[in-house]
Amino acid sequence: MGAGHVGVDVGGTKVLAVRIDATGAVTATATRPMPGRTAPITAVEDAIVAAAHDVSGTETPAGLGISAAGLVDAAGERFLFGAHLPWRDAPVRKAIAERTGLPVVLDNDANCAAHAELVAGAARGVGSALLITIGTGIGGAVVLGGRVVRGAHGLAGEFGHMQVVPGGLACECGLRGCWEQYCSGRALERVTRVALGRHLDGPEVTALARAGDDVALHAFGSIGTWLGVGAAGLVSAFDPEVVVVGGGVSAVGDLLLAPARRALAESLQGTAFRAVPPLLPAALGPEAGAVGAALLARDGRD
Ligand SMILES: [Zn+2]
Incomplete structure (x- = not known):
């Protein structure tokens, strides 16, 4: 060995x-x-x-x-x-x-990431979970019965390229209106650039948001809201025990997760009569x- x-x-x-x-x-x-x-x-x-x-x-x-x-x-x-x-x-x-x-x-x-969170992280001991990783784009994984579901061709969980805005922003994958165009590190930079008229990279936007800057907080609010809206669709489909959010952008914690939790609760049907799964940061982080x-x-x- x-x-x-x-x-x-x-x-x-x-x-x-x-x-x-x-x-x-x-x-x-x-x-x-x-x-x-x-x-x-x-x-x-x-x-x-x-x-x-x-x-x-x-x-x-x-x-x-x-x-x-x-x-x-x-x-x-x-x-x-x-x-x-x-x-x-x-x-x-x-x-x-x-x-x-x-x-x-x-x-x-x-x-x-889902394997790591199942073995040693936020989904330890959990039978059903969704993992959403937010970095340059969005990745995802579905855990059912304590295992990562791979799909017929190994390609399940590609949540980032679900179309959320028909005819929307062009995506690097060649399609338009993909979820990751609205919720990702790239989306964070774009929202900030539109508001400020100049480019800041993800870590710069994060530092500003932590310092209470309105534009940076708005940018995290925007991608966080899109995170919750997309997560609500996935929760409707899979009814998981937990939704784990990982990837580099998730390191900011509640700046991203608080607006996402709000949007998740507002975008899911029958919330007075059902459990809304907790939206947790990945324990193993980025x-x-x-x-x-x-x-x-x-x-x-x-
Ligand atoms: Zn795409």
Whole structure:
């Protein structure tokens, strides 16, 4: 056995690596910038290998899990499509296994995060849950019967590209009016830019909101409301015990979740006569995808 397992989360703006020990505790983290969407595939692979090496040092891990933002095939071999990543029907698992010499497991980022939250987080011991991850875009996972539901082709839970505004804002996926255009890190930046007339990135908007700035608070109110509206549709469909919200943008906590809880309660039918599931922050925070990938490398994909 090598020294623990490594998980690498590949998102639209960064590559985040963690190493976990035998108990699942995180013992190292590292971040590398993500090459742009038009970068060569090898540049993305370089970033993954470098981030994995950053957390491994001289100790070879027992296995490597990759959490990727987009569609992963049912076998966990190929990354099919992601609006924010350059891979198209690419044999990612094999490519990284060959470059690192390690056993590699590949899964969708939200499925990884759901596995982590089920094993060690906000959905521990829960039979039915929805996970909504808000980063550059939106990812999602459905947990029923204590397991991540993968769907007929491995593609279930892609909530971010549900159309919520017919003919609405153009999405990187090629469609229009997708939910993530209204509720994501990109949406936060857009709402702020429209109000201020200049660009601020997500961390800058967050800092302003924490300082009580009206424009930044309004921007979080806007994406939070959209979060609640979309979550209400999903709750109507699945009736989960809990809704867990993860991803980088979720790190702000109640600035996002308070307006989302309001909108969820207002957008669900019969709330005087039914339970409205709690909308909880992911216990593992923005690292949930990477931790889940490492846990999947340890536990195997089901
Ligand atoms: Zn889309």
